[in-house]
Amino acid sequence: xxxxxxSKEDTIQALHAxxxxxxxxxxxxxxxxxxxxxxxxxxxxxxxxxxxxxxGKKKTIRDATSLGSAHQLLRALFVTEFMEEMIEGQKSSxxxxxxxxxxxxxxxxxxxxxESNNLAEDLEIVTGCLREDFKLRPEEDGARIIGNLTFxxxxxxxxxxxxxCRDDVGDSGYGVPYNVESEKLRLLSHDIDFMMAIETGGxxxxxxxxxxxxxxxxxxxxxxxxxxxxxxxxxxxMNEEWGLPIVVFTDCDPWxxxxxxxxxxxxxxxxxxxxxxxxxxxxxxxxDSDDIKAYDLPSDELTSRDIEALKAEKSDPRFQNQEWTxxxxxxxxxxxxxxxxxxAKYGLDFVTDTYLPEKLxxxxxxxxx
Amino acid sequence: xxxxxxSKEDTIQALHAxxxxxxxxxxxxxxxxxxxxxxxxxxxxxxxxxxxxxxGKKKTIRDATSLGSAHQLLRALFVTEFMEEMIEGQKSSxxxxxxxxxxxxxxxxxxxxxESNNLAEDLEIVTGCLREDFKLRPEEDGARIIGNLTFxxxxxxxxxxxxxCRDDVGDSGYGVPYNVESEKLRLLSHDIDFMMAIETGGxxxxxxxxxxxxxxxxxxxxxxxxxxxxxxxxxxxMNEEWGLPIVVFTDCDPWxxxxxxxxxxxxxxxxxxxxxxxxxxxxxxxxDSDDIKAYDLPSDELTSRDIEALKAEKSDPRFQNQEWTxxxxxxxxxxxxxxxxxxAKYGLDFVTDTYLPEKLxxxxxxxxx
Numbered sequence: 001x002x003x004x005x006x007s008k009e010d011t012i013q014a015l016h017a018x019x020x021x022x023x024x025x026x027x028x029x030x031x032x033x034x035x036x037x038x039x040x041x042x043x044x045x046x047x048x049x050x051x052x053x054x055x056g057k058k059k060t061i062r063d064a065t066s067l068g069s070a071h072q073l074l075r076a077l078f079v080t081e082f083m084e085e086m087i088e089g090q091k092s093s094x095x096x097x098x099x100x101x102x103x104x105x106x107x108x109x110x111x112x113x114x115e116s117n118n119l120a121e122d123l124e125i126v127t128g129c130l131r132e133d134f135k136l137r138p139e140e141d142g143a144r145i146i147g148n149l150t151f152x153x154x155x156x157x158x159x160x161x162x163x164x165c166r167d168d169v170g171d172s173g174y175g176v177p178y179n180v181e182s183e184k185l186r187l188l189s190h191d192i193d194f195m196m197a198i199e200t201g202g203x204x205x206x207x208x209x210x211x212x213x214x215x216x217x218x219x220x221x222x223x224x225x226x227x228x229x230x231x232x233x234x235x236x237x238m239n240e241e242w243g244l245p246i247v248v249f250t251d252c253d254p255w256x257x258x259x260x261x262x263x264x265x266x267x268x269x270x271x272x273x274x275x276x277x278x279x280x281x282x283x284x285x286x287x288d289s290d291d292i293k294a295y296d297l298p299s300d301e302l303t304s305r306d307i308e309a310l311k312a313e314k315s316d317p318r319f320q321n322q323e324w325t326x327x328x329x330x331x332x333x334x335x336x337x338x339x340x341x342x343x344a345k346y347g348l349d350f351v352t353d354t355y356l357p358e359k360l361x362x363x364x365x366x367x368x369x
Numbered sequence: 370x371x372x373x374x375x376s377k378e379d380t381i382q383a384l385h386a387x388x389x390x391x392x393x394x395x396x397x398x399x400x401x402x403x404x405x406x407x408x409x410x411x412x413x414x415x416x417x418x419x420x421x422x423x424x425g426k427k428k429t430i431r432d433a434t435s436l437g438s439a440h441q442l443l444r445a446l447f448v449t450e451f452m453e454e455m456i457e458g459q460k461s462s463x464x465x466x467x468x469x470x471x472x473x474x475x476x477x478x479x480x481x482x483x484e485s486n487n488l489a490e491d492l493e494i495v496t497g498c499l500r501e502d503f504k505l506r507p508e509e510d511g512a513r514i515i516g517n518l519t520f521x522x523x524x525x526x527x528x529x530x531x532x533x534c535r536d537d538v539g540d541s542g543y544g545v546p547y548n549v550e551s552e553k554l555r556l557l558s559h560d561i562d563f564m565m566a567i568e569t570g571g572x573x574x575x576x577x578x579x580x581x582x583x584x585x586x587x588x589x590x591x592x593x594x595x596x597x598x599x600x601x602x603x604x605x606x607m608n609e610e611w612g613l614p615i616v617v618f619t620d621c622d623p624w625x626x627x628x629x630x631x632x633x634x635x636x637x638x639x640x641x642x643x644x645x646x647x648x649x650x651x652x653x654x655x656x657d658s659d660d661i662k663a664y665d666l667p668s669d670e671l672t673s674r675d676i677e678a679l680k681a682e683k684s685d686p687r688f689q690n691q692e693w694t695x696x697x698x699x700x701x702x703x704x705x706x707x708x709x710x711x712x713a714k715y716g717l718d719f720v721t722d723t724y725l726p727e728k729l730x731x732x733x734x735x736x737x738x
Contacts, residue, residue, distance in 0.1 A: 086717075092578060094571040097713035103667050104714065139571050141510070141593075142541060153539040156580070163539060170522040170532060172511060172544025202463040202508050209461060211525070224510075298472050344466035345473065348455075 005181045006133045008087055014127035015080040022073065031064040032073055036122055037272070041316055044271050052274035053266040053318055071107060075119055078108040083123075083134045092135040095120060125272045131229075132179045140224070142176035143231040146208050147219030149190035149238075153177065162188065165219065171208070173222070180234045187241050193217045193366070195238055196285070199225065199250035199259060203340040203351070210352040216360070216368045219244075226259055229270065232277040235263065239279045245364065246279050249356070252287035253302075253337035254309035257319070257327070260284045265318040285359045289330040292338050295355070298345055299336040306337060374550045375502045377456055383496035384449040391442065400433040401442055405491055406641070410685055413640050421643035422635040422687055440476060444488055447477040452492075452503045461504040464489060494641045500598075501548045509593070511545035512600040515577050516588030518559035518607075522546065531557065534588065540577070542591070549603045556610050562586045562735070564607055565654070568594065568619035568628060572709040572720070579721040585729070585737045588613075595628055598639065601646040604632065608648045614733065615648050618725070621656035622671075622706035623678035626688070626696070629653045634687040654728045658699040661707050664724070667714055668705040675706060 006014070022032035037043060037055035045056040062069040082101060086092060093101070099116040102109045110116045120136050123129075131137075150164045151174070165174040177184060196218050198204045204222040207213065213220050219238075223231060238244050248263055250256035261267075264282040266274030292299050302310070310328050313319045319328065331337065343351045360366040375383070391401035406412060406424035414425040431438040451470060455461060462470070468485040471478045479485045489505050492498075500506075519533045520543070534543040546553060565587050567573045573591040576582065582589050588607075592600060607613050617632055619625035630636075633651040635643030661668050671679075679697050682688045688697065700706065712720045729735040 091717055093713070093717055094574065094710065096571050096708075096710045097575070097717060100667055100708075100711050100713040101716070137574070139569070141513075141570060144510075144544065155540070156577070161537075161539065168530075168537070170530065170544060171524070171546040175513065175539060175541025175544055177540040200508070201510060202465050205463065205506070206466070208525070298469055339465075339469075341463065341465045342469050344462070344469040347470070348460055348462055348466060 005183060006129050011127075011129050011133040012084055012087060014129050015084055015123075018080055018123070018126060019077055022077070033061055033063040033069075034073060034076065034122070034126060035059050035061050036125055039121075039269065039271070041268055041312075044266075044268060044317055046317065047275070050275040051280040052278040053271055054274055055271045072119070074108045075102070075105070075110065075115075076123065078102065078105045079116075079119055079123065083136070086135040092137055094137055094139055096139060098136065121269065121272070130181075130273065130276075132181060137178040138228060140228050142178060142228055143224060143234070144173035144175055144204070144222045145219060145234075146173040146204075147190075147192055147195075147213040149192060149219050150188040152186040152188055154184050160186070166213070173208075173220075176221075176230050176234055178228075178230050180230045180237065185234070187237060190219070190238075190242055190244070191217075192219050192244065194245040194247055194364070195219045195221060195235060197221050197223050197227070197231075197235060197246060197248045197263065197282075198340075199223050199256060200340055203249070206341075206344075206348065206351060210349060212352045212356070215352070216356070216366075223250075223259060226255075227263060229277060232263055232267075232279075235282075236277060236279050239281065246282040247285045247360070247364065248282055249285045249340065250287065251337070251339045252289060252292065252331070253339075254306050254313060254328075254331070256287075257313060257324070258309075261316070261318045283363055285363060286355070287338055287340060287343075289327050289334065292334060292336055295343070295346075297338045298342045299334075299338040302331070302335050302337055307332065374552060375498050380496075380498050380502040381453055381456060383498050384453055384492075387449055387492070387495060388446055391446070402430055402432040402438075403442060403445065403491070403495060404428050404430050405494055408490075408638065408640070410637055410681075413635075413637060413686055415686065416644070419644040420649040421647040422640055423643055424640045441488070443477045444471070444474070444479065444484075445492065447471065447474045448485075448488055448492065452505070455504040461506055463506055463508055465508060467505065490638065490641070499550075499642065499645075501550060506547040507597060509597050511547060511597055512593060512603070513542035513544055513573070513591045514588060514603075515542040515573075516559075516561055516564075516582040518561060518588050519557040521555040521557055523553050529555070535582070542577075542589075545590075545599050545603055547597075547599050549599045549606065554603070556606060559588070559607075559611055559613070560586070561588050561613065563614040563616055563733070564588045564590060564604060566590050566592050566596070566600075566604060566615060566617045566632065566651075567709075568592050568625060569709055572618070575710075575713075575717065575720060579718060581721045581725070584721070585725070585735075592619075592628060595624075596632060598646060601632055601636075601648075604651075605646060605648050608650065615651040616654045616729070616733065617651055618654045618709065619656065620706070620708045621658060621661065621700070623675050623682060623697075623700070625656075626682060626693070627678075630685070630687045652732055654732060655724070656707055656709060656712075658696050658703065661703060661705055664712070664715075666707045667711045668703075668707040671700070671704050671706055676701065 025032045038058040043056045043058040044053045047054045064070040099113040145165045148166045152160045152162050155161050235246050248260050266278040357368045394401045407427040412425045412427040413422045416423045433439040468482040514534045517535045521529045521531050524530050604615050617629050635647040726737045
């Protein structure tokens with residue numbers, strides 16, 4: 001896969017092109033505008049070539065003939081200028097800081113942070129650049145990794161630092177930075193057979209304490225709920241550059257299914273860069289709906305929000321295959337969900353001695369121990 | 370300050386004493402019971418000697434003559450047995466895992482995780498041990514630290530690893546483990562003048578990017594909202610063992626005031642170990658209520674929940690001094706709150722070039738640059 005990030009010069013050129021296009025239209029006596037794909041579940045399609053979900057053909061046009069859209073275009077211009085300043089000044093900013101900086105932009109001021117977040121994504125789509133090129137970063141913490149894999153990260157001083165995620169880190173593991181492109185992070189070497197992505201911190205720590213990374217020869221990555229872009233991207237890179245299978249171990253509830261979908265098929269909000277973030281070969285290891293009965297797990301009743309979410313998934317194009325339809329229907333039928341940590345019912349070692357080895361054998365043909 | 374953690378043998382002895390006391394009472398024909406302090410705002414008092422808030426004299430007695438209390442005592446016995454197994458087996462478990470493990474305890478099964486969390490704290494009070502001695506750990510992630518300070522952390526293999534929080538870590542910093550006692554973490558050396566605790570990740574990253582740790586000769590620690598025990602404990606240790614001042618930089622809202630109170634005065638839930646977690650000399654740097662006007666910061670209206678929280682603080686013994694009364698009254702009068710990141714209104718460098726140097730000069734007499 002080709003490099004996705006752009007050079008400083010290319011990014012600035014792409015930002016200038018946004019302004020130039022508006023300028024040209026005005027010079028021709030036409031109202032400036034911006035054309036964007038509709039960004040909802042109804043407008044994502046499977047891309048056969050890329051093997052992930054991408055935005056479809058439905059478009060919205062932002063046209064300066066309405067006041068709301070004119071404001072949006074003005075904001076876009078302020079934002080491109082701000083981004084250029086950051087690129088030139090070798091700075092970066094959080095999405096929240098950009099929202100506050102817009103205080104000084106008069107009519108270009110954002111009404112809410114949601115608006116500024118969306119505009120940043122709009123500009124990714126229009127320019128073909130990435131948020132990382134724009135020097136914008138999210139608030140959320142990145143993932144943690146433990147295992148015998150070695151990265152090189154460029155530090156603030158511009159020096160490359162070598163970090164082994166088993167030997168050079170404390171118990172909390174290696175913290176993944178927000179930018180994991182090759183300009184910032186290099187994948188050096190590893191001695192593992194697969195990567196396991198884990199939803200909850202409690203389960204991540206359990207596998208670490210039980211030494212599962214060593215006994216199963218795998219890397220462990222803590223997703224922290226809905227995974228950040230950098231988390232999905234680093235898994236994608238490990239899958240592509242190292243050829244490592246990605247297996248995903250989550251709770252058993254509708255939100256966990258969405259976590260998996262965003263890892264394997266692409267997330268709806270970032271469908272313009274799915275081919276860069278999603279790992280189509282990722283495997284859902286569990287907890288499966290039928291594990292609740294098969295392992296007699298402590299479970300909780302589905303809430304009305306859970307049921308709504310499951311029903312929404314039934315019309316989500318990403319879940320239109322037999323496996324997911326069965327999974328979702330069974331959960332609705334049972335009316336129950338379960339957490340990863342409910343496996344502790346059988347003691348602290350059950351997950352590493354029994355559950356995961358069974359699942360890995362079943363779903364990947366991997367034999368442990 | 371003396372070591373707070375106990376040896377394996379002492380902890381087991383203390384756990385046995387819980388069972389022995391119940392046994393003795395039953396042998397004398399009396400119902401077994403457990404006496405605990407009332408754990409609420411109404412029962413915390415300032416301890417003049419320790420300089421922190423501790424539980425007062427109000428007690429609740431759990432007595433096996435009522436069914437609910439009898440269940441609680443049964444649970445306490447199951448839990449002490451489980452803890453002993455973990456200590457012997459060199460395992461640890463999350464509070465959530467313990468909740469699930471109780472599935473097998475018949476009448477001793479917990480009704481909710483809240484019950485199991487509270488019981489763990491009850492046993493700390495009764496035995497004088499710490500949760501860390503019991504091998505229980507929380508779910509939450511610990512803090513991140515960046516700066517020129519060097520720790521030694523004992524890894525899973527039992528080897529001591531030396532980590533400098535500026536030179537040996539990636540951009541995300543050093544992840545503080547859940548156990549920061551001297552058996553697990555040693556404070557080796559530093560070349561800084563103070564520690565700055567920061568509420569939000571966005572502001573932490575801003576100070577890191579701007580190199581504030583170097584220009585102000587300080588360590589930066591990200592609190593991640595209401596700070597975990599390990600976060601408060603490591604600050605306490607740095608304050609005691611290294612003599613470093615702790616300054617706290619948060620948003621300006623009622624929840625931030627509580628964050629500060631838990632750092633400086635002790636938290637209500639952990640008042641039995643305040644002298645071990647709280648740093649009485651910690652200084653609240655900002656954002657102050659009067660900064661909203663003084664710096665003309667973008668602000669949000671207080672919600673009804675905010676107003677309720679401020680009113681509750683007015684009857685909280687920890688806030689009964691002139692400084693906090695003024696701070697709280699002014700916020701109520703303004704009807705506004707503000708975020709740390711709102712300082713970005715004046716650009717990305719304002720916080721490190723202007724705001725923090727002014728505050729550090731005002732409140733600590735520290736001159737930067």
